[in-house]
Amino acid sequence: MLNKHTQGFHPQTWSQAIAQLETQSVPYVLVTILGTAGSTPREQGTKMVVTAEDIFDTVGGGHLEFRIVEQARAQLIEGQSAQDLQHFPLGASLGQCCGGSVSVLFECFVPERLPVDVYGAGHVGQALISLLAGLPVRVRWIDARAELFPPTLPANVQTIVEPQPEDAVADAQPGTATVVLTHNHQLDFAIVEKALRQGASAFLGVIGSDTKAKRFRMRLAHKGFTDEQIANLTCPIGLSEVPGKRPMEVAISIAGQLIQQYQNELPNAQREGLQWRELRGVLQADEPTLVEVNHD
Known part of the structure; x- marks a missing residue:
């Protein structure tokens, strides 16, 4: 039929x-x-x-x-x-x-839509989603707090209310860009650890400072991750050329990094x-x- x-x-x-x-x-x-x-x-x-x-x-x-x-x-x-x-x-x-x-x-x-998993529905997450709405990406927006999600969403965004957000890593598509923006450092680390073990992320970025990045890398090494695996972690997330600490400024910096990610995967245009x-x-x-x- x-x-x-x-x-x-x-x-x-x-x-x-x-x-x-x-x-x-x-x-x-x-x-x-x-x-x-x-x-x-x-x-x-x-x-x-x-x-x-x-x-x-x-x-x-x-x-x-x-x-x-x-x-x-x-x-x-x-x-x-x-x-x-x-x-x-x-x-x-x-x-x-x-x-x-x-x-x-x-x-x-x-x-040609890059799968993006955004963990965290706080201020930066809210600002980032508004930008991703106009990009060729498919977004899973994950948080334990259902009340933080807006009543209306862009067509390319799916919300997931997960009491243990790190559990959503198991359902990530191969080649996913994983963006970690939660309110809790321990939760951030749990997501990073699971994402690195699963190996599905084409990009893994975490919001934070250089000090947080150093601590995360030390903890990952103590847990037996190789230098090659740890090198897949981008922290702080975002383009260094785009400064600013306001939620929208940070979101623009992250969105720029995601644009680089999918643009790098496009084939060179020939005849x-x-x-x-x-x-x-x-x-x-x-x-x-x-x-x-x-x-x-």
Whole structure:
């Protein structure tokens, strides 16, 4: 079944689906019929959205749509944002009697959102969350004090009320940026210790002073952590080039460090995607052949 979660097709249009999927950071493929020739199920410009488990809208049904969904899901398995342009003759090979052909653009969108775990809902945590709302990150905001969380949250933020916040480390995604901003030094250390043992953090930063950082590193060494593991700890957290002790100043410094983190992971932009010659070649396959007729 093309839709695994529901019977039949979803009621959302392709544009409504994209809005929902972007909010949820779900990878998807936007399918667009770029060109048609002869008799085809749908006209040029028709769109549909395909995820690993669902489809939204339709480009005409039948075996053509089955092949398109199959191709879109193959792109999703690649796990990278990309574009692909393919030509489908609607003949015996697709089991459709239309007799025309379509050129289809597949645009795969894989959200590149850094997972960020923020421990602590105090003044700096509140200020930091307001900044992270506008960045390509997915945030788990963790604290034992439910009353500190605001009633409304950015779409990319999930709150977790955990009596023992350090226990949330077990559910951290690989490659997480762990930001420790709690009100308690012992709790900070417990989170750091668990995060280093689990090894899921691509970045581990703790708010504090140089003195706190020295004490933490000594305690970690006494607990048997290697120099290489201890070197993964960033304390004090934040960019040294951004001074200031106000909550928003500290939050801006931390946000800048997180921006550096995900920017460093982006590939260097080279010549990528469909080039004009390739694009023109596929589109020309849909152009009708012009035949001169002699009226004499």
